[in-house]
Amino acid sequence: MSQRLLILLLAALFSTGGAGAQTKAQPRATTARGALDAEELNNIGVFKRVSPSVVHITTLSVQRDFFSLRTSEQPSGTGTGFIWDDAGHVVTNFHVIQGGDRATVTLNDQSSFPAKLVGAYPDRDIAVLRIEAPHEKLPAIAVGASRDLQVGQKVYAIGNPFGLDQTLTTGIVSALNREIESVTRRTIKGAIQTDAAINPGNSGGPLLDSAGRLIGVNTAIYSPSGASAGIGFAIPVDEVNRIVPRLIRDGRFIRPALGVTAGPENLAKALGAPKGVLLVNVADASPAAAAGLKPFGRDRSGRIVQGDVITSVDGQAVADLDDMLSLLETRQIGEKVTLTVWRAGQTRKVVATLGSSD
Structure with missing residues (x-):
């Protein structure tokens, strides 16, 4: 028997089920399951309650054709945000809208609205947009607290990773108290680290506790590939809740200031000064000048004239200018602060009334 004939006979045998009987193929019966467990029910409940407050943000950039000089709008980025209040304020990361000429906010029901920039604070990577939408479409997110968070607490992230809107991840x-770098290269202190999957497009979205309350704004991932590697970071909500109202009220974040300029760290080492904010300039008529602070300098012969180093603010140590600026951001213009100041080996305390950084 030839090999070709054998193959044909085997094919015919298998196609008829071996005995000419037709193979029976019916849908399988489903297996009943019990009730969802408590964790699953909470996951579902949190998503149903909070997802209507989460929005998709698309930024557009105007591009001009080199030859025709015609302009067109092209998508330049996407991200996530959340509804802050029923006045239409939407909070997101500054880097989500950075470089865009226009932004569009898409709500949970897929309706879209043009957004206007209300204010931004790049040092903390926070921006506030505003849309004109019916109040019933603007359920404000519930705001929690980050000061009492504990490592091990359950968290949820809702966002639009890779443009896939309304995605829930858990972790x-x-x-706690991580440090990340903002777009201005200022250090954002107190960041929350989470293993909830955060991918490109999640930026600006909410990090939630198990009660569905906002505890942070997802802002960065640590990943060599750019995708989630189980290390994500969020700006703590206590920081957000301090900054956003000022952006809504003033359109910008005006930092309380002392009116000083600090020298580099290596200068402090060279001069044998302690860690802190070494002053190289004190502005005339500034809060620091009124408090009697003096900068380092040189006399006519070129010798170093001892100045002041601020080592703490209201009893909290400051290792450098960034530390001091972060502390001053938690105060109000016109508020008095007690500074611990070092000069020529002597330490003293002075009281200064904070002015405006403008």
């Missing part, structure tokens, strides 16, 4: 608080 835990992996660590």
Whole structure:
């Protein structure tokens, strides 16, 4: 028997089920399951309650054709945000809208609205937009607290990773008080680290606790590939809740200031000064000048004239200018602060009334 004939006979045998009987193929019966467990029910409940407050943000940039000089709008980026109040304020990351000429906000029901920039604070990577939408479409997110978070707490992230809107991921608080860098290269202190999957497009979205309350704004991931590697960071909500009202009220964040300029860290080492804010300039008529602070300088012969180093603010140590600016941001213009000041080996305390950074 030839090989070709054998193959044909085998094919015919298998196609008829071996005995000419037709193979029976019916849908499988489904297996009943019990009730969802408590964790699953909470996951579902949190998503149903909070997802209507989460929005998709698309930024557009105007591009001009080199030859025709015609302009067109092209998508330049996407991200996530959340509804802050029923006045239409939407909070997101500054880097989500950075470089865009226009932004569009898409709500949970897929309706879209043009957004206007209300204010931004790049040092903390926070921006506030505003849309004109019916109040019933603007359920404000519930705001929690970050000061009492504990490592191990359950967290949720809702966002639009890779443009896939309304995506829920879960995880835990992996660590607290991390430091990350903002777009201005200022340090954002107190960041929340989480292993909830955060990918490009999640930026600006809410990090939630198990009660569905906002505890942070997802802002960065640590990943060599650019995708989630189980290390994400969020700006703590206590910081957000301090900055956003000022942006809504003033359109910008005006930092309380002392009116000083600090020298570099290596200068402090060279001069044998302690860690702190070494003053190289004190502005005339500034809060620092009124408090009697003096900068380092040189006399006519070129010798160093001892100045002041601010080592703490209201009893909290400051290792450098960034530390001091972060502390001053938590105060109000016109508020009095007690400074611990070092000069020529002597330490003293002075009281200064904070002015405006403008």
